[in-house]
Amino acid sequence: MNEITPASIGLSREDLPNSYIGRSVPRPNAPKLVQGRATYTDDVVLPRMVHAAFLRSPHAHARIGAIDTSAAEAVPGVIRVFTGADLAKVCDPWVATLDHLKGMKSAPQHPLPLTRATWQGEPIVAVVAETRAAAEDGVAALRIEFEPLPAQTDMETALAPGAVVIHPELGDNLVFTRTAETGDVAGAFAAAHKVVEAGFVTGRHTGVTLEPRSIIADYNRADGTLTVHHSTQAPHMMQGVFAKHLRMEEGDVRVICKDVGGSFGIKVHVYPDEVAVAAMARILGRPVKFIADRFEAFASDIHARDHRIKARLAVDTEGKVLAFDVDDLTGIGPYSVYPRTSAIEGNQVVNLCGGPYDFKNYRCTTTVVLQNKAPTCQYRAVGHPIATAVTEGLMDLAAEALGMDPIEIRRRNLIRDDAYPYTSPPGMRFEGLSHHASLEKLLEMVPVAKIRADQEEARKRGVYRGLGFAAFIELTNPSPFMYGIGGARISAQDGCTVRMDPDGSIVASSGVTEQGQGTEAILAQIVAHGVGVPVSRVKIITGDTQTTPYGGGTWACRGAGIGGEAALQSAIALKQQILEVAGAMLQAAPESLDISMGHVTDKATGAERMTLHELGRIVYFRGDTLPKDLQRELVQTRHFITKEYPFAFTNGIQASWVEVDPMTGMVKLLEHWCVEDCGRVVNPMLVDEQVRGGIVQGIGGALYEHCVYDSEGNLLTTTLADYLVPMSAEMPEMHVGHVETPTRESLLGAKGAGEAGTAGAPGAIMNAINDALRPLNARVHEQPFTPERILRALGAIA
Amino acid sequence: MITLTVNGERVTRHVEPRRHLIDFLRLDLGLTGSHAGCEHGVCGACTVRVDGEIVRGCLVLAASLDGAEVVTIEGLSDSGEVADLQANFVARNAAQCGFCTPGMIMTAADILAHAKEAGGGTPSRAEIREHLSGNYCRCTGYQAIVDAVEDTLKARAEHA
Numbered sequence: 004m005n006e007i008t009p010a011s012i013g014l015s016r017e018d019l020p021n022s023y024i025g026r027s028v029p030r031p032n033a034p035k036l037v038q039g040r041a042t043y044t045d046d047v048v049l050p051r052m053v054h055a056a057f058l059r060s061p062h063a064h065a066r067i068g069a070i071d072t073s074a075a076e077a078v079p080g081v082i083r084v085f086t087g088a089d090l091a092k093v094c095d096p097w098v099a100t101l102d103h104l105k106g107m108k109s110a111p112q113h114p115l116p117l118t119r120a121t122w123q124g125e126p127i128v129a130v131v132a133e134t135r136a137a138a139e140d141g142v143a144a145l146r147i148e149f150e151p152l153p154a155q156t157d158m159e160t161a162l163a164p165g166a167v168v169i170h171p172e173l174g175d176n177l178v179f180t181r182t183a184e185t186g187d188v189a190g191a192f193a194a195a196h197k198v199v200e201a202g203f204v205t206g207r208h209t210g211v212t213l214e215p216r217s218i219i220a221d222y223n224r225a226d227g228t229l230t231v232h233h234s235t236q237a238p239h240m241m242q243g244v245f246a247k248h249l250r251m252e253e254g255d256v257r258v259i260c261k262d263v264g265g266s267f268g269i270k271v272h273v274y275p276d277e278v279a280v281a282a283m284a285r286i287l288g289r290p291v292k293f294i295a296d297r298f299e300a301f302a303s304d305i306h307a308r309d310h311r312i313k314a315r316l317a318v319d320t321e322g323k324v325l326a327f328d329v330d331d332l333t334g335i336g337p338y339s340v341y342p343r344t345s346a347i348e349g350n351q352v353v354n355l356c357g358g359p360y361d362f363k364n365y366r367c368t369t370t371v372v373l374q375n376k377a378p379t380c381q382y383r384a385v386g387h388p389i390a391t392a393v394t395e396g397l398m399d400l401a402a403e404a405l406g407m408d409p410i411e412i413r414r415r416n417l418i419r420d421d422a423y424p425y426t427s428p429p430g431m432r433f434e435g436l437s438h439h440a441s442l443e444k445l446l447e448m449v450p451v452a453k454i455r456a457d458q459e460e461a462r463k464r465g466v467y468r469g470l471g472f473a474a475f476i477e478l479t480n481p482s483p484f485m486y487g488i489g490g491a492r493i494s495a496q497d498g499c500t501v502r503m504d505p506d507g508s509i510v511a512s513s514g515v516t517e518q519g520q521g522t523e524a525i526l527a528q529i530v531a532h533g534v535g536v537p538v539s540r541v542k543i544i545t546g547d548t549q550t551t552p553y554g555g556g557t558w559a560c561r562g563a564g565i566g567g568e569a570a571l572q573s574a575i576a577l578k579q580q581i582l583e584v585a586g587a588m589l590q591a592a593p594e595s596l597d598i599s600m601g602h603v604t605d606k607a608t609g610a611e612r613m614t615l616h617e618l619g620r621i622v623y624f625r626g627d628t629l630p631k632d633l634q635r636e637l638v639q640t641r642h643f644i645t646k647e648y649p650f651a652f653t654n655g656i657q658a659s660w661v662e663v664d665p666m667t668g669m670v671k672l673l674e675h676w677c678v679e680d681c682g683r684v685v686n687p688m689l690v691d692e693q694v695r696g697g698i699v700q701g702i703g704g705a706l707y708e709h710c711v712y713d714s715e716g717n718l719l720t721t722t723l724a725d726y727l728v729p730m731s732a733e734m735p736e737m738h739v740g741h742v743e744t745p746t747r748e749s750l751l752g753a754k755g756a757g758e759a760g761t762a763g764a765p766g767a768i769m770n771a772i773n774d775a776l777r778p779l780n781a782r783v784h785e786q787p788f789t790p791e792r793i794l795r796a797l798g799a800i801a
Numbered sequence: 802m803i804t805l806t807v808n809g810e811r812v813t814r815h816v817e818p819r820r821h822l823i824d825f826l827r828l829d830l831g832l833t834g835s836h837a838g839c840e841h842g843v844c845g846a847c848t849v850r851v852d853g854e855i856v857r858g859c860l861v862l863a864a865s866l867d868g869a870e871v872v873t874i875e876g877l878s879d880s881g882e883v884a885d886l887q888a889n890f891v892a893r894n895a896a897q898c899g900f901c902t903p904g905m906i907m908t909a910a911d912i913l914a915h916a917k918e919a920g921g922g923t924p925s926r927a928e929i930r931e932h933l934s935g936n937y938c939r940c941t942g943y944q945a946i947v948d949a950v951e952d953t954l955k956a957r958a959e960h961a
């Protein structure tokens with residue numbers, strides 16, 4: 004066979020009839036979504052299924068005393084009540100640390116705690132009943148003696164003398180700390196022309212998947228298997244977790260996830276209530292369903308981004324960045340979350356601050372501490388929006404101090420497009436980024452001169468508008484350096500099996516999963532392109548550990564870059580196999596043949612030689628007519644993992660145009676732009692919508708979303724009326740542009756695109772608000788930028 | 802015991818007083834197209850049509866619906882009333898995870914119905930956003946949804 008290159012397989016060439024890569028093909032699974040015929044976990048009903056509800060801790064920290072279950076057991080429909088001790092008999096606890104995060108520690112966590120509740124909302128006792136309503140009645144009838152303990156809620160005092168040590172066996176509340184330091188930071192600050200500094204806060208928020216966490220666990224006593232229907236992003240990881248902690252063989256556990264109603268990183272973690280459901284199914288020998296309600300989602304889905312950062316930036320007279328000095332503190336709740344750990348977010352802040360810029364001197368520390376609030380862990384664009392807001396906030400302060408245009412200071416400092424490969428001060432290796440091309444593209448889209456004129460004119464009328472920018476980098480396509488080297492059983496490799504059936508149709512099963520981002524659509528495009536068939540002839544199977552190749556699922560933007568490459572490689576292998584068989588049938592050299600739109604063709608002339616349908620008929624039903632020694636497996640599997648770089652970094656830049664009302668402190672979003680470079684774009688329409696959806700989640704964190712606790716650790720935002728999320732009327736029109744720098748790690752060249760919007764939006768909005776407030780001498784750096792905070796910055800309220 | 806019409810079919814069921822419409826549809830009738838996202842009337846995932854008006858299925862008690870006419874996403878799809886809107890949702894990728902989508906379609910169908918009643922005149926994008934502002938979508942950024950609704954309104958206005 005000839006050497007296969009991106010050019011030889013026609014990537015991004017729309018002139019070929021079945022060139023699907025780079026085309027906005029609609030998603031094959033969309034019609035069922037718009038007709039209400041999808042199958043989410045809660046839609047699955049199994050024979051003899053029972054329902055679980057949990058009594059959750061009303062206290063942030065309390066000793067669990069006597070548990071009286073008798074009244075609950077007497078409630079009609081209640082089948083059984085389970086305590087922590089009951090589940091500990093069949094389920095081993097877990098400790099969420101990673102070996103490569105030096106010195107990291109955390110405490111063992113059980114599905115239901117044995118002695119102490121450590122956050123408000125923690126599941127304490129489970130009731131299983133014939134219906135969810137009966138299970139809730141049972142929960143209401145439980146009598147538990149809680150002895151409230153002092154709670155450590157404030158992360159600033161978590162390490163101070165006298166702090167409540169949440170797990171005494173750990174000695175203190177320090178989970179992890181890391182400092183990255185390169186160059187001469189002190190010297191650079193001493194020699195600087197200007198030094199700017201600020202304190203940044205990012206508000207604790209959460210994912211608010213519209214479909215709450217959902218699980219049905221079904222233990223079959225006859226064959227000793229556990230089948231779990233689960234709204235998860237990582238079915239193979241969960242298979243391993245259930246097997247390990249329930250003391251089963253991995254092969255006896257099957258995890259199925261059909262449609263998943265949003266995930267964003269929320270559904271990639273191990274939740275104690277979900278493990279409890281599996282343990283209860285194991286004990287009961289029948290299917291147990293648990294669907295979190297909205298209150299449970301707010302109180303026990305992972306939260307994220309609870310950070311306070313002090314940061315300084317030194318620049319010279321030309322506006323050249325000399326040094327960053329960043330000190331990050333984050334509170335993660337009472338346990339590090341299994342198995343990814345809650346130290347990764349702070350670690351990413353260290354890795355990503357200053358990311359787009361070319362400078363030498365860097366110091367960044369993260370300190371990760373325990374507190375009695377809901378656990379935090381990885382949520383869309385882990386650490387990125389924090390690092391971007393800090394970096395870009397400082398860049399704007401520096402520009403202001405120098406009297407320089409914010410675009411100009413960025414242009415002077417962004418890493419040059421021809422500087423790659425490049426290693427950043429905290430040690431991140433970049434294969435190829437396009438900051439300057441992205442900035443130029445953005446400036447083609449944003450009418451800066453018009454906006455500035457409008458801004459001037461509006462100010463005269465007492466209307467305050469601002470334009471803000473934020474450049475960012477995004478980590479995608481993670482290798483084993485993300486989790487594997489730390490000892491977590493989370494696959495960085497993914498596989499795809501592609502087969503041709505007798506009618507010439509293609510079925511591909513993949514280890515990556517679909518949560519609405521369009522994985523199945525892009526896999527179908529890639530396979531159709533790779534084999535040479537119409538995309539309508541390809542069926543994709545995902546989300547079942549028993550029928551798909553082992554893989555990591557969906558996280559850290561790996562679907563297209565890892566899963567997509569495995570699909571492409573397996574499709575190409577299948578095509579070669581088909582051509583071998585076709586060559587034997589047609590008495591032609593396989594190299595002289597090709598496949599196009601479901602036909603075997605003559606490569607030189609394009610003339611059709613036979614249909615795949617006919618080839619399939621002969622292979623499967625008339626194999627007697629083929630040469631005896633002909634290999635005729637029309638099924639191929641390939642796996643892919645990146646080799647050269649631990650991550651494929653992407654980049655981009657956003658701009659936000661806002662209006663701030665100084666009377667009310669309200670921010671109105673006028674327009675938003677994002678240019679991002681995710682390497683090869685497989686389906687532009689899907690990428691655009693990923694970026695827009697990501698921007699809106701970033702807007703949520705910047706302006707509305709906040710998990711608010713009082714000083715005792717009571718969660719005050721437990722409904723969608725208290726916890727604000729972006730809705731259609733407040734959202735601006737969003738314009739998305741692309742620059743394509745394919746990664747050379749793979750033939751496909753795709754990097755991830757799902758987190759770019761979230762990574763950059765809060766920084767851009769912050770800078771836009773501060774640009775609007777500049778004539779009023781006010782500034783905000785604490786997210787969310789609520790009317791109250793803005794009015795306080797204006798001095799309008801105390 | 803209540804008797805009502807759901808998607809054109811007469812159904813008679815015994816319902817507990819506390820059962821709300823969304824649970825009645827999903828659990829008693831197996832109509833799983835409508836979803837519960839919040840169960841307190843904020844997200845709109847449970848939107849269905851009762852006697853011609855859209856309501857939140859989580860705020861209506863099934864027991865109060867004796868004699869009512871209910872249409873869910875399944876019925877709306879089967880009748881073909883919004884086939885063009887659904888096709889535009891697919892064409893624009895106005896659904897990602899799809900959990901909000903049935904509720905969105907019900908609300909968007911309401912926009913189309915009202916636009917027709919108002920006699921032509923295509924609502925602006927701002928008006929479409931306003932009308933959809935009770936339906937929460939975490940995935941799409943809303944823009945593609947507004948595009949899909951706008952495309953449908955324009956096409957219908959042209960063919961009117």
Ligand code: FES
Nearest residue numbers: 838839840845859
């Ligand atoms: S479930 Fe009814 S509005 Fe959210």
Ligand code: FES
Nearest residue numbers: 897901938939940
């Ligand atoms: S498509 Fe996921 S919530 Fe709207």
